[in-house]
């Protein structure tokens with residue numbers, strides 16, 4: 001929060017430097033730029049470049065947890081890839097991060113019916129003692145139910161929270177369920193629990209548990225926490241229904257080491273008339289360690305990198321600069337997004353638009369804006385150019401993407417190209433996040449949408465900045 005306030009102050013000063021106008025010139029696009037958008041759409045739909053980029057990062061790098069050797073290889077891969085694609089400038093910026101490693105994890109039901117359980121540690125979890133923790137399980141259907149349990153009621157027990165996720169096109173169920181993943185361990189620790197298990201935050205029925213970040217609360221004991229795969233959560237719940245005490249042994253050996261350095265990788269296609277004005281296309285370079293980071297976020301890396309490359313290949317450069325930012329350390333707490341906003345705070349007023357691809361490889365079905373009501377007609381050129389791709393303009397609460405929060409908070413305009421996430425949470429944060437889950441035709445459609453947005457924002461007259469948040 002402290003950062004955001006600082007950013008806001010600096011940003012306000014920046015806008016004053018830009019001329020002190022409260023309202024920018026309205027955004028508009030001429031016929032020639034619209035014709036180029038149509039050309040770009042056709043080229044992008046025929047191009048395999050975004051898929052080739054996902055294939056490259058999943059094959060040549062694979063898992064790239066922030067701070068791991070895979071992360072170091074990913075930074076080198078991204079620099080080399082962006083240079084080989086012919087971007088004008090490619091550079092990296094340091095991002096200090098805590099170094100968490102998963103280690104090993106096992107769990108088994110000891111009574112009443114002994115069986116192994118498939119689990120994985122949640123990111124940031126502490127370890128159990130080497131011999132593990134054996135305790136009786138107390139089940140709760142939701143995080144709210146756990147939070148309503150009396151003080152000390154879980155002394156010496158393992159808390160289990162079994163909230164199910166459900167399938168949605170826009171992924172909204174994730175936001176509803178993910179507080180269980182972040183907060184269950186702290187709520188359980190408040191009530192004396194020695195460990196926590198949760199049902200995976202995922203919509204699948206396969207036996208791959210879903211990892212993801214969790215948080216401890218200051219002043220509370222830190223207890224280990226793991227996710228069960230959905231079928232294993234079902235199994236545990238069936239045994240609990242027998243009414244006999246269910247005891248589980250849990251062993252986790254994650255470690256948190258001294259701070260390490262990751263790097264955000266940035267590349268630019270320089271604008272021909274106003275190179276200092278920036279259209280930012282983001283994705284995140286890091287992934288969880290279990291899979292190969294294909295849908296999360298190899299797909300986003302492929303989409304934004306290919307979109308910028310396709311614009312570079314047009315007969316004429318856009319007026320403004322297109323900047324591809326492959327953020328470090330998104331998964332472990334949006335660290336790279338905050339580092340970028342801080343390092344670039346002086347030039348954030350020059351960011352005319354930012355958007356991030358971080359929702360898999362599915363087709364885009366909706367364009368969301370974030371504009372004052374009176375300025376919403378200015379989004380019309382985007383809607384017109386996207387309509388042939390089957391994309392409708394709908395919604396005015398765009399978030400732009402997870403790493404853009406600090407920029408959005410200080411007034412950088414954002415758009416969201418909502419991808420179909422109906423099956424995204426089947427493999428999200430699991431070992432099953434692999435290249436075969438990407439449909440090249442859907443990825444090409446999404447790439448076309450990002451290319452069109454970036455082109456129009458970089459070529460149009462006026463811009464979407466309001467001059468004040």
Ligand SMILES: [Zn+2]
Nearest residue numbers: 284296297358
């Ligand atoms: Zn992601």
